[in-house]
Amino acid sequence: MPGADGSGFTAANLPYGMFSLDGETPRAGVRIGHHVLDLAPALHDEVFASGSLNAFLARGRTAWHDIRRRIQCLLDADAPEAAANRAALEPHLVPLERVRMHLPVEIGDYVDFYCSLEHATNLGRMFRPDENPLKPNWRHLPVGYHGRSGTVVVSGTPIVRPRGQRPPAPDSKPPRPVFGPSAKLDIEAELGFVVGTPTRLGETAGDLADHVFGVALVNDWSARDIQAWEYVPLGPFLGKSFATSMSAWITPLEALAHARVPGRAQDPEPLDYLRRREPWGLDITMEVLLDGERVSRPPYREMYWTPDQMLAHMTVNGARLRTGDLFASGTVSGPDAGQRGSLIELTWNGSEPVKLSDGRTRAFLEDGDTVTVTATAPGPDGTPIVLGEVTGTISPARTAP
Structure with missing residues (x-):
């Protein structure tokens, strides 16, 4: 062609x-x-x-x-x-x-995982500096939450800045939460997996390639201030559910045969249902661009939990898969500072803003900012496989009704 x-x-x-x-x-x-x-x-x-x-x-x-x-x-x-x-x-x-x-599929369910050791460790150090950065369960199972499928949007859809409750100001007496537009709007560069073959209620999924058709880049937009106030004790809710962007293109798993790698070593050894039977790590290199300028290169091959393990854990209790379901890896981050897949890590919660070549700085996203995530993987005979990009531009928060 x-x-x-x-x-x-x-x-x-x-x-x-x-x-x-x-x-x-x-x-x-x-x-x-x-x-x-x-x-x-x-x-x-x-x-x-x-x-x-x-x-x-x-x-x-x-x-x-x-x-x-x-x-x-x-x-x-x-x-x-x-x-x-x-x-x-x-x-x-x-x-x-x-x-x-x-949007390439009608999405029935959306599940978001938390599979990067570096991302989980960075956030643990940031918010629990006097504790072990990883919770006791993290190395035993791929942590995840059930997201809102109705707000998964195709790449290019404008992202309206969400409004909600934020933590009380330090000097407020009595302490009362603040309501208004998020001041800490963030990104999460992720890899999503699209389900083709369903399962019946009560049965667990088999091999990844029997159920998952392909992959798509995902940006799980996150309002960190809303998330910080709401997530205890049940986890993410309004800080995540306002929008998740997905690439318009789904790359078949079969196209990624040359990108498969064994996956990262795991210690302790997972329980039997989570033990890897095939090499489902993926050598995919992402790039995060802010207003067209590269700010990060997250390496997917460094993820601790692989997609076959995500699928096994997601269905081990008998929860059924439906055609079109989407599950995502969570933020992809590597060991180097330039490999972090979220602004909260890149700027260490805003204390070290990203400096752009035109002199601007960003702690978190401002209205009008455009974020694009791209990725490549090795293909046959040295031919690269390019994944369809996912992009979105921040629109101002809507006024109160």
Whole structure:
């Protein structure tokens, strides 16, 4: 495909998304270079015209593989029938700049984990300096919480600054919480996993690749001041639920075969249901850009808990999976200061603001700021696999009703 080589979106990648033209009903496509291949007419399969990817994902792993191979064969420039295939596909290749992207799946449930040892340690040191930074359970299970699926939005959606209760001012007498727009709006650069094959209530999930179709970059926007006041004793609520951004493109797990690594050593050894049977660490390097300037390079391969362990823990009690469910890794942070995936770490809760090249500083996000998370992974023959970016711009808080 002309223009695909060097783009990171070759036939070795082929991420899926939902797109529309001029207000039409969204339909499924795969990205190849700087084009979108409209799948319903190209493959003569109406499942790709159903308004979301859910119906296709529900077909399961064998169907995912077969469709991927079929698309790759149609795009193969060295195939004997390449000229005929090219002529047949040409009417269904849409330039990327013409399309509007939509949320790729109808999300039933959203679960967010807390799987980075460095992120958890940094926050523990920040807020519990006189204690062990990790709670006693952290090395025994992937900690997580059930999020709000209805506020997962596609990349590019503006993020309205949330309002809520914040901790009392130090000099307030009597102490009363402050209500208003968050003054500590933050990001969390994460990797999300999209479920295809469901499970029944009461059964646990099997192999990761039998249930998870692919991955997408996620930014779990966080209002740290609202979160700090509300999270005891039940954990995140309004400080997280106002918005979570997800890439418009889902990269199939099959495209990441060359990015798989064993995963980080774990001590103590997890309980049997959490023991790794396959290498599901992923060598994915992220970049966080603030107004177009790189401020961090979080390495996903350093995550302590891997996605197969997240899936096992999420379903071990019999909670069922549904097609379109999304679970995310939690903030991705590495051991170096320039590898932290949130502003609260990068600025050490605002005490060491990030300095941008134009002289501006940021402790937390200001209105008008744009945050973009990108990522790459190794592919076959040294070809990089580029994940679809996730981006969002902060809009001012809405006035009180």
